[in-house]
Amino acid sequence: MTVRRVTIFGSTGSIGENTVDLLQRQGGAEAYEVVALTGGRNIARLAQQARALKAGLAVTAHEECYAELRKALLGTGIEVAAGTQAVIDAAERPTDWVMSAIVGAAGLAPGFRALAQGATLALANKESLVTAGPLLLAEAARHRATILPVDSEHSAVFQALTGEDMAAVERIIITASGGPFRSWSHAQLAEATPAQAVAHPNWVMGQRISVDSASMFNKALELIETKEFFGVDPAMIEVLVHPQSIVHALVGFNDGGVMAHMGPADMRHAIGYALNWPKRCETPVARLDLARIGQLSFEAPDEDRFPALRLAREVMKTGGLAGAAFNAAKEVALDHFLAQDIGFLTMAAVVEETLARLSGEAGLTNAPVDLDTVQQMDHLARKRATEIIATRRIAE
Numbered sequence: 001m002t003v004r005r006v007t008i009f010g011s012t013g014s015i016g017e018n019t020v021d022l023l024q025r026q027g028g029a030e031a032y033e034v035v036a037l038t039g040g041r042n043i044a045r046l047a048q049q050a051r052a053l054k055a056g057l058a059v060t061a062h063e064e065c066y067a068e069l070r071k072a073l074l075g076t077g078i079e080v081a082a083g084t085q086a087v088i089d090a091a092e093r094p095t096d097w098v099m100s101a102i103v104g105a106a107g108l109a110p111g112f113r114a115l116a117q118g119a120t121l122a123l124a125n126k127e128s129l130v131t132a133g134p135l136l137l138a139e140a141a142r143h144r145a146t147i148l149p150v151d152s153e154h155s156a157v158f159q160a161l162t163g164e165d166m167a168a169v170e171r172i173i174i175t176a177s178g179g180p181f182r183s184w185s186h187a188q189l190a191e192a193t194p195a196q197a198v199a200h201p202n203w204v205m206g207q208r209i210s211v212d213s214a215s216m217f218n219k220a221l222e223l224i225e226t227k228e229f230f231g232v233d234p235a236m237i238e239v240l241v242h243p244q245s246i247v248h249a250l251v252g253f254n255d256g257g258v259m260a261h262m263g264p265a266d267m268r269h270a271i272g273y274a275l276n277w278p279k280r281c282e283t284p285v286a287r288l289d290l291a292r293i294g295q296l297s298f299e300a301p302d303e304d305r306f307p308a309l310r311l312a313r314e315v316m317k318t319g320g321l322a323g324a325a326f327n328a329a330k331e332v333a334l335d336h337f338l339a340q341d342i343g344f345l346t347m348a349a350v351v352e353e354t355l356a357r358l359s360g361e362a363g364l365t366n367a368p369v370d371l372d373t374v375q376q377m378d379h380l381a382r383k384r385a386t387e388i389i390a391t392r393r394i395a396e
């Protein structure tokens with residue numbers, strides 16, 4: 001059997017670590033040729049992973065970390081590089097399977113580049129589809145590359161759709177745990193702190209996606225991700241709050257049947273599915289014990305307390321570059337919330353105001369024809385969101 005070549009963008013993050021764990025369980029450096037690993041400031045961990053997997057190249061996104069990474073890998077024969085461009089360049093190295101697990105809009109370019117060589121793209125970076133869905137899918141089609149969803153809900157939908165005819169699909173339901181603030185009042189939400197927002201009840205994830213789960217911005221991004229990836233009318237997509245996080249998604253068909261995908265809240269299921277697709281292979285996730293869990297409950301989401309979902313619907317209606325603007329404004333608002341500069345509820349207000357302002361300017365409805373167009377909208381939305389936050393703070 002030929003050794004499969006793999007690349008991981010964001011290997012030191014939550015998804016990245018889980019991917020490395022699975023690679024190691026599936027034979028590590030003997031079974032895989034690890035072409036490149038990229039990370040951020042956790043140089044010790046990046047170097048450790050590169051050594052363990054005998055990677056060809058290790059890249060840190062930060063130029064100032066170059067010397068430290070070089071020192072950590074001295075004498076190993078592993079190539080070292082640093083900087084944003086070096087991360088993107090790593091995508092040009094011939095490979096068969098790419099994990100896109102950088103958080104935020106920065107994850108778009110490396111995954112997009114990897115498609116040009118026809119590699120299979122395991123897409124955890126949902127921002128890629130939110131900001132540039134049509135562009136990404138067209139690039140994949142052009143190079144006969146496969147994109148596989150890694151987000152648990154989208155992997156679940158993908159699995160439920162296997163062997164089915166899309167024409168028979170009536171609706172797609174993605175579930176949301178509701179996060180740590182599911183039953184909090186409006187007044188409580190206004191006072192929520194970053195530390196409280198990060199404490200997700202079911203999933204262990206990176207800091208940013210954890211806060212996005214608490215605000216439902218994560219589910220908002222996932223609504224758009226569903227529309228883009230599966231190419232369905234937004235009216236067919238529903239969000240269902242399910243606090244146990246056992247059912248990840250459901251697909252309803254025109255004969256009234258509904259296929260639900262269940263599994264424990266462990267991303268190694270979805271990552272393993274994308275790694276081994278179209279086969280299924282053993283993964284170490286805990287096996288479901290439904291008798292012990294006893295009850296699964298469901299409720300409708302509350303769009304008053306969590307306006308992110310309503311905003312996502314507006315973004316889908318606008319189309320064009322609205323997804324890029326939405327995500328960028330959300331990232332800026334999130335940074336300011338994490339810095340305790342703005343309150344929890346202000347995040348959605350900032351995003352809403354940014355979109356409103358941009359709708360009066362040129363470009364929002366333009367199609368994402370290339371990476372530059374997407375990046376320009378990203379920059380413009382960041383600028384507007386930053387201005388809006390500055391004005392609000394003066395007013396407050």
Ligand code: NAD
Pocket residue numbers: 009010011012013014015016038039040041042061087100101102103104106107124125126127150151152203204205206207208209267
């Ligand atoms: P994380 O913060 O734990 O890790 C992010 C990784 O990207 C790290 O390796 C970090 O060094 C790197 N990185 C961060 N900013 C970067 C930049 N500007 N340039 C280059 N590298 C950068 O994030 P995560 O929780 O693993 O999430 C990764 C992606 O997967 C996100 O898009 C998230 O929405 C998605 N996702 C995560 C989970 C989860 O369970 N963690 C589930 C579904 C989807």
Ligand code: MG
Pocket residue numbers: 151152153222
């Ligand atoms: Mg998800």
